[in-house]
Amino acid sequence: MTRWAMVADLRRCVGCQSCTAACKHANATPPGVQWRRVLDIEVGEYPDVQRAFVPVGCQHCEEPPCLPVCPTGATYQRADGIVGINYDVCIGCAYCAVACPYQARYKTDLKAFAYGAIPTIDEALRHDDAKRSVATKCTFCVDRIDDGLANNLKPGVDPEATPACVNSCIADALAFGDLEDPQSNVSQLLARNQHFRMHEELGTGPGFHYLWDSNRV
Numbered sequence: 515m516t517r518w519a520m521v522a523d524l525r526r527c528v529g530c531q532s533c534t535a536a537c538k539h540a541n542a543t544p545p546g547v548q549w550r551r552v553l554d555i556e557v558g559e560y561p562d563v564q565r566a567f568v569p570v571g572c573q574h575c576e577e578p579p580c581l582p583v584c585p586t587g588a589t590y591q592r593a594d595g596i597v598g599i600n601y602d603v604c605i606g607c608a609y610c611a612v613a614c615p616y617q618a619r620y621k622t623d624l625k626a627f628a629y630g631a632i633p634t635i636d637e638a639l640r641h642d643d644a645k646r647s648v649a650t651k652c653t654f655c656v657d658r659i660d661d662g663l664a665n666n667l668k669p670g671v672d673p674e675a676t677p678a679c680v681n682s683c684i685a686d687a688l689a690f691g692d693l694e695d696p697q698s699n700v701s702q703l704l705a706r707n708q709h710f711r712m713h714e715e716l717g718t719g720p721g722f723h724y725l726w727d728s729n730r731v
Contacts, residue, residue, distance in 0.1 A: 576719025
């Protein structure tokens with residue numbers, strides 16, 4: 515069995531937003547929609563205060579709270595842990611957006627582009643009317659994963675089969691791989707470092723892990 519997961523090393527992230535830009539380019543998300551965001555926060559107490567940059571987005575939870583509230587079954591979970599949305603079935607009720615504790619879901623009713631009514635070349639190529647008036651979110655670039663596997667490529671290792679945000683990270687702060695493989699990059703990172711997941715107390719079992727040393731502050 516495979517369990518795809520992402521790891522963000524908060525000790526390395528510099529807050530450049532390259533992952534955000536790469537995600538928008540790959541998915542042509544409209545203005546105001548960021549499937550991959552980077553939070554800019556302060557940690558510690560004065561005078562020992564540090565700045566931390568935290569990439570966030572859909573956590574692809576083991577127990578996704580967005581799934582049981584969907585009245586049409588548009589939200590689904592694959593055997594490999596990826597949580598997806600069937601746009602043909604979604605009715606845009608946004609129950610899932612309310613249920614998500616990670617603020618990872620978006621709904622866009624009006625057609626919008628970065629520079630007004632006329633799309634850029636990339637936006638025109640990637641624009642999909644099926645993503646209007648429905649819930650949308652990060653997919654872990656599932657199309658890249660599936661195409662890569664079909665061509666004997668390894669997600670997290672081969673760029674063509676790896677999420678765009680991971681490929682773009684200039685600080686090598688993001689990693690992607692199979693948690694069920696003890697030799698994978700993500701498994702090795704978690705085995706060697708202190709780590710945590712967001713809102714673990716909710717029992718969602720996020721598939722997004724963060725590396726951070728507790729003695730840094």
